[in-house]
Amino acid sequence: MAEAEFDVLILGAGSGGYSCALRAAQLGLSVGLVEKGNLGGTCLHIGCIPTKALLHAAEIADSAREASQFGVQATFEGVDMAGVNAYKDGVVDRLFKGLTGLIKGRGITVIEGEGTLTGPRTVTVDGTAYSGKHVVLASGSYSRTLPGLEIDGERVITSEQALRLDRVPASAIVLGGGVIGCEFASVWKSFGADVTIVEALPRLVAVEDEASSKALERAFRKRKIAFRTGTPFQSVKVTDTGVAVTVEGGDVIEAELLLVAVGRGPTTDGLGYAEQGVAMERGFVLADERCRTNVDGVFAVGDIVPGLQLAHRGFQQGIFVAEEIAGLEPTPIDEAGIPRVTYSHPEIASCGLNEDRARELYGDEITTVTFDLGGNGKSQILKTQGFVKLVARKDGPVVGIHLVGDRVGELIGEAQLIYNWEGHADDVAPLVHAHPTQNEALGEAHLALAGKSLHAHA
Ligand code: FAD
Numbered sequence: 001m002a003e004a005e006f007d008v009l010i011l012g013a014g015s016g017g018y019s020c021a022l023r024a025a026q027l028g029l030s031v032g033l034v035e036k037g038n039l040g041g042t043c044l045h046i047g048c049i050p051t052k053a054l055l056h057a058a059e060i061a062d063s064a065r066e067a068s069q070f071g072v073q074a075t076f077e078g079v080d081m082a083g084v085n086a087y088k089d090g091v092v093d094r095l096f097k098g099l100t101g102l103i104k105g106r107g108i109t110v111i112e113g114e115g116t117l118t119g120p121r122t123v124t125v126d127g128t129a130y131s132g133k134h135v136v137l138a139s140g141s142y143s144r145t146l147p148g149l150e151i152d153g154e155r156v157i158t159s160e161q162a163l164r165l166d167r168v169p170a171s172a173i174v175l176g177g178g179v180i181g182c183e184f185a186s187v188w189k190s191f192g193a194d195v196t197i198v199e200a201l202p203r204l205v206a207v208e209d210e211a212s213s214k215a216l217e218r219a220f221r222k223r224k225i226a227f228r229t230g231t232p233f234q235s236v237k238v239t240d241t242g243v244a245v246t247v248e249g250g251d252v253i254e255a256e257l258l259l260v261a262v263g264r265g266p267t268t269d270g271l272g273y274a275e276q277g278v279a280m281e282r283g284f285v286l287a288d289e290r291c292r293t294n295v296d297g298v299f300a301v302g303d304i305v306p307g308l309q310l311a312h313r314g315f316q317q318g319i320f321v322a323e324e325i326a327g328l329e330p331t332p333i334d335e336a337g338i339p340r341v342t343y344s345h346p347e348i349a350s351c352g353l354n355e356d357r358a359r360e361l362y363g364d365e366i367t368t369v370t371f372d373l374g375g376n377g378k379s380q381i382l383k384t385q386g387f388v389k390l391v392a393r394k395d396g397p398v399v400g401i402h403l404v405g406d407r408v409g410e411l412i413g414e415a416q417l418i419y420n421w422e423g424h425a426d427d428v429a430p431l432v433h434a435h436p437t438q439n440e441a442l443g444e445a446h447l448a449l450a451g452k453s454l455h456a457h458a
Contacts, residue, residue, distance in 0.1 A: 004109070006032040008325055009132025011115045011123055011271070014041020016302030016314030017138030018099065023322035025106035032130050033108050034115035034123055040099050042140055042303075043311035045092060046160045051183055053088035054163070055343050058190035059406075062345065069383065079168050079191045088163075117272035120295050134297050134325045137278070137285055138318065139271060141264035141303035146175075146233065149260060155238045156258045159184065169193050169256040173245050175233055176261035177204040179342045182216065184259055186344035189225045196253055197227035198245065204229060205342055208402070209354035211370070211389055215404040219346050219385070228253075266304040281306070289332040291321045299324070313338050337420045341409040346386055349412040352400035352419040358391045367394050371445035373405045375455040377436035382406055388445040390425075397422035398449070407438060414442055425449035 008024045010017045013035035021033045038045050057079070067074035103110060113125040122131045143158035145151055153161050159180050168191040174181045177199030185195045197204065197220075203213040204220070204227060220227060232248040242256040266284045268274075278293050278300075279286045285300040287293050293300050299321045302314030316333055323330040342348040358366045370389045373379035379386070386405025392398045401415040418428055428446035433439045444455050 004032065005131045005133070006030045006109070007132070008032070008134050008136060008322070009121070009123055009130055010034065010136040010138055011117065012041065012138035012140055012267075012302070013039045013103075013110070014138060014140045014302060014314065015043045015311040016140075016318045017041070017136065018103065018318070019315040020136050020138065020301060020318030020322050021108045022102060022106055023319045024325065025108050027322060027326040027328075029322070029326060031106075031108045032111055032123075032132060033103070034111045034113070034125055034130070036112070036114040038096065039103060039110065040096055044095055044099065046163055048311050049092055049095060050088050050163050051159070051180075051187075052343055053091045054084065054187045055183060055345075057084045057087065058187045059345065061190045061192075066383075081166050081168060085164075085166070115271075117276050117278075120276050121297055132297075134299065136318075136321055137268075137271075137273060137293070137298065137300040137304060138302050138314070139267045139304055140314075141309060142267050143260065144263045144265045145260050146262055149175075149233070149236060151260060152238065154257075155243050156236060156260060158260055162259050171195070171242070171255040172257050172259060173198060173243065173253055173255045174259045174261060175245070176263065177201070177227060177229060178207070178261065178263065179205060179340075181259070181261035182220075182342055182344045184261065185220070185225050185227075186223075189223055190345065194255070195225050196255065197225065198231055198233055198247055198253070199227065199229045200232040202230045205348060208340070208342070208348055208350055209389060209391075209400070210356065211387070212348045212350065212402050212404050215386060216342075216344065216346065216348055219404075223345070264303060264309050268304055290324055291317050292324075307335055308338055308340065310338065310340065334420070337416060339412040339416045341412055343409060346384060346404055346406050347409045349403040349409045349415070350401060351412060351416045352398070353391060354400055354402065355389075355391050358399050362393055362399070365393050365396070366399075367392055367449075369445055369449045371441055371448055371455075373438070373441055375444065376438060376441040378438045379405055379441065381436065382438075388441045390445050390449050392425065392449055397424055398428070398446075401442075405438070411438055411442060414439055418442075418446075 007029035009032045011034050021031045024031045064076040115123040115125045118124040171194040174185045174197045177197045189195050234246045237244045243258045245253045284306045285304045287300040287305045291299045301317035303309045339351045373386045384406035389402040391400030425446045429450040433443040
C-alpha cells in the first residue's frame, strides 16, 4: 500500500539528496527524503567536514612546531586526540543541527530507515511503500577495499575508522595515494606519526596535473612522509603489534596500522535499481547530462553516478534535478568545470583540464605558464612554496588552472570563474587583485600568459 505520494521522493540524504530536497521544497514541491543514517551523509559525518577539521588541527600542530621560524616562542607538546575529536565532532554537530533545522523548516518529510526501489516510482522503507512523481537516487558511496584485504576496523581500517581513532598511531601505512590517502598521511605526519604511502600508480594524486603531483611529492619528501609509487600492494599480515604489508617485488613494510584508501564504490547493491530497469555499469547508475536515468521520472545524483566523487558535484546535481523537475530548464553541469581540492599540506587545487588531457584535445594549440609562489608576497609571508600553472589555448581561453601551496584551495573560486567563463589572459591580467594576497599569483600568471610578466622572469 502506498503511504504517501510526493512530487519528489529522494533516496539518500547526503550532499546530492539533501540539496535536491531543499531546492525542490523551495520551489514549492512536496518532498520525501529517505535516509537510513544521518542527514548530511558522508560529507558531513565521515567525509569532507571531519577530515578538514583534522587537517586544521594538523596545521595548528605544524604552526606550533614551526613557531620559532616566525620569531614566536612556543613548544609543541603533542596532540591530545580526545581534544581534537571533541573539536571535530563539535563542528559536525553544529552543522548537523543547522541542516536538520533547515530540512524541518522547509516542510520536507524525512522518512527514517533503509529504502529500496520497489517500483519505478516507489521506495519501500520497513514495509511501507512511498511513491513519487519523480524519484531521485542519491545513495552515495562506501570505502572500497581490495580482493583478499579484510577490514578489521582495528589494524586494517578505512577512513571511517581513521576519523574515530582515539590515539595518534606511532606509524601508519596508507594504501592509496589519492586525495583521501594523501590527506590522512598529511594529518598523521603533522600529529607525529611515521607514515608510508603505498600507491600502484606512478605518482601521488594521479588525477591531477603531473606538475602538481610532483610538487606534492617534493613537499612530502621534505616532510619525511615516505611514499612508494608504482608499487602495487600484495598482501597484509596482522601481527600482535600491527601490520606487515608486502608489496610487489617482495618488500615488507611494517606499521601500527594500515589505512585502506583505494577509492569509493557506489552504494547501489541490493537497492532494487537494476531490478526496476535502471541502467547500471560496474555498480554505478548511468545518467545523462540532465541527471536522468533511462527510466522515465527517475534521476540519479552524486557518487553513484560515474565521474568526480565530490560533495559539491553531488550538491549542484541535486539543485539541478530539483530545477529540472520544476521545469526551470537549468544549464547542464560541465564536469571539467568542477573544482577539485586536495587539502594536504601543501594543498593542490585545480579546475579544467590538466596539461596532458589538454594536449590530447588541442595538440600544439596548447601553451602553459607557471608562476612560482616565490614571487608572491603573501606566500612568502606564509612561508609556503608552490605555483600557479595555467594551461591555455594559444590566443584562446584558459582551459586548465593548477595550484599548489598552503591555502591555495581558497583561490579555486577565482580560478573556476576564469575557467567556466572561458577567460582569456587579456581579460584576467588587468583585474586588480588585493595586495598582499595569494590571489595576486593568479593575476601574475595571467600577466605572464599575456606576455606582460611583472614579478617573474618572462
Ligand atoms: P553520500 O554523502 O554518501 O550520501 C548518501 C546517503 O544515502 C547516506 O547518508 C546514506 O546513509 C544514504 N543511504 C544509502 N543507502 C540508503 C538506503 N538504502 N536507504 C536510505 N538511505 C540510504 N568531497 C569533497 O567535495 N570535498 C572533500 O573535502 C571531501 N573529503 C572527503 C573525505 C573523505 C574521508 C570521504 C570518504 C569523502 C570525501 N569527499 C569529499 C567526498 C564526498 O563526501 C562525497 O562525494 C559526497 O558525500 C557524495 O554525496 P552523495 O549525496 O552522493 O552521497
